[in-house]
Amino acid sequence: MNSSFTRRAFLGASLATATTAALASCAQSASPAAKPIDRILPTDRLVSQYEEARPSTGTTVTQKLSAGIFDTTVAGVALSTWGYNGAINGPIIRAKIGDTLNVPVANSLAESTSVHWHGLALRNDADGVPGVTQPAIPAGGSFDYQFRLNQPGTYWYHSHVDMQRERGLSGALIIEDPREPLLYDQEWVILLDDWLDGITGTPDDAFEELSMGMDMSGMDMPMTHMLMGATSTYLGGDAGDVRIPAHLFNGRAAQDAEVFQSKPGNRIRLRIINAAGDTAYRVGVPGQKITLTHTDGFPVQHEDVDAVVLGMGERIDAILTVQDGYTPLLAIPEGKDGRAYGLISTGSGTAPDVGALPSTLDGQVTDGGRLTADESVLLTAKAPDRIHTVRLTGSMGKYDWSINGRRFDMKKPSAGAFDISLDERVQVKMVNDTTMWHPMHLHGHSFQLANNGARKDTVIVRPKETVTFEFDADNPGQWIAHCHNAYHAERGMIGLFSYVR
Ligand SMILES: [Cu+2]
Known part of the structure; x- marks a missing residue:
């Protein structure tokens, strides 16, 4: 038997199967196998x-x-x-x-x-x-x-x-x-951001350079934006991909730090948002604990820590009790140079010099994914109705970040979708097959991490780690889930949770 005959026979057989299936679907339109998928669209x-x-x-x-x-x-x-x-x-x-x-x-x-x-x-x-x-x-x-x-x-x-x-x-x-229910005297909303636009190029320039992949870096290409050797033990290795000239705390670089006026003994509720594209921040006050109270909007069992790490897209609320004088609130980029900070002033003393501030925050360090949910926001105990495995895939070599090996295509958003139905308890296993951490974000829902973990919408998934969470399918529509590293998402590390009837 020659190979062309084999191939023709195979094609003929497939076509015959397809024809039979088409006829079957005409004859019995109620057959579930033949029904097209009925997705609940945003216009529903x-x-x-x-x-x-x-x-x-x-x-x-x-x-x-x-x-x-x-x-x-x-x-x-x-x-x-x-x-x-x-x-x-x-x-x-x-x-x-x-x-x-x-x-x-x-x-x-x-x-x-x-x-x-x-x-x-x-x-x-x-x-x-x-x-x-x-x-x-x-x-x-x-x-x-x-x-x-x-x-x-x-x-x-x-x-x-x-x-x-x-x-x-x-x-x-x-x-x-x-x-x-939380008692506090003042509130300080803090956006942290890694900034390069207009300093070393544009984010689009950086994206274009990174998209060529690290395999290109062995060639004689001048690399302006790609960052090699940024490591964080806390994040399990490679900390980030992009060289960042300025880290901003409420839009201001360290030499121009924001000063927040307060009084000794005041309890300030910090509302910290990591708005960066490629940088996790370690946030804390040197020599003073902060009390973590919420992550991603939802209350957690309070924890006193020396510092908290926020991946891109994560939020942390914390209580800080003000001491007399100037108190620096540091945001140190994980595995990268530089720092951002803001100052709390009670009107006495003198502001510390940037150079005099420590460049590390150690001691008891955690992140939102390691906190425990407050009992008031626990999901009710229930066995999952549906389980989806979401593999995080791709590499620095080709810069082909993807989910289950598929780079998201906006023209075909439901290709490879994770189908769910209304009122299901959905369990998601995020399996990180890559050698880099990813802050994974789900739209339209708040999930709960396994073992009474925090309610969140964005969670750090370390290299080779599996993070399991559950959510209730109670918000019909089409919702993406993606890495909140802006560069990874733009390359295609996006999936779709799709409500179907
Ligand atoms: Cu990522």
């Missing part, structure tokens, strides 16, 4: 019905956002960048649970954009993922986001188009609980 009536069922105060909070280009100075360098309302960090949006948030977005950029409401279990058609939940807002166009807020906590909004949030297109979103 269920999405509005679930929104109407969310509790409402009847109050609407409106905040206009204008995405545009503006001039500013970062770390002493005059530059032009992109942001909301002409600033590196957009306005802090504050509302209460039950309020409706209304955000008219005007796009003054030369390209399309969108806004994603990071961490919120909101209506699917307001999630801000072009190609999945809405068409992108075109250059010169506008879009009104309007949705109810049903969970208190520290959240974040940012563009979900290309590398835009690596410029200034992000800001803090704080949702207050009128029955807030």
Whole structure:
């Protein structure tokens, strides 16, 4: 038998099978095997019905956002960048649970954009993922986001188009609980960011260079952005891929640190957001403990620590009791040079010199993924109805970051989707097959880590580690899950959790 005959026979056999299947589907359209998958899209009536069922105060909070280009100075360098309302960090949006948030977005950029409401279990058609939940807002166009807020906590909004949030297109979103049980005197909202735009190039330049892969670095290519040898024992090895010239604490570099006025004995609630693209931050006060109270908006059993590590997209709330004088709150990039910090001042003493501050934070160090949920937010005990294994794949060599070996294609978002059905308890095993850590983020839900771990939406998954979590499928629509390393996500480390009927 020659090989061409074998091949023809195989093709003939496959075609015959396909024809039989097609005929069968005509004859018995009710056959479950032949039914096309019925995905619950953002335009589905269920999405509005679930929104109407969310509790409402009847109050609407409106905040206009204008995405545009503006001039500013970062770390002493005059530059032009992109942001909301002409600033590196957009306005802090504050509302209460039950309020409706209304955000008219005007796009003054030369390209399309969108806004994603990071961490919120909101209506699917307001999630801000072009190609999945809405068409992108075109250059010169506008879009009104309007949705109810049903969970208190520290959240974040940012563009979900290309590398835009690596410029200034992000800001803090704080949702207050009128029955807030935590006692504190003041609140300090802190956005941490790794900044290169206008200093060493643009995020798009960096992305283009990294996309060639590390295999290219053996050739005679000048590497401006790719960072080699950034290591963090805490993160299990390779800490990051990108050389960062400035680390920002509320938009300000270390030489121009923000000063927060307080009084001795005051309890400050720190609301810390890691808005960076490629940098985890280790945050703490030298010689003083902070008390961790929440991660990703949800309360945890309080823990006193010397420092806490936040992956990109994670948030931590902590209580800091103010001592007299100047208190530095350090944010040290894991495995990278430089630092960001802010100062608390009680009006006495003198501000410490940048050079006089320690460059490490050691002692008891943890991260949100290692905390324990407060009992009030534990998921009810229930066996999983469905289990999905999500393998994190790819390498620095080809820079082909992917999920289950598939790089996400916005033109075919449901290819390789993780199907789920309403009211299921879904268990997800995130298996990291790569040699690098990834901060994995799920849209539209808050999951609970195994063994009564924290309720979260973004979790650090270390190299070769498996992280298991569960969530309730109670928010119909199409929701992506992805690495919050901006460069990894842009290369395709994105999957889709897809509600089906
Ligand atoms: Cu990643």
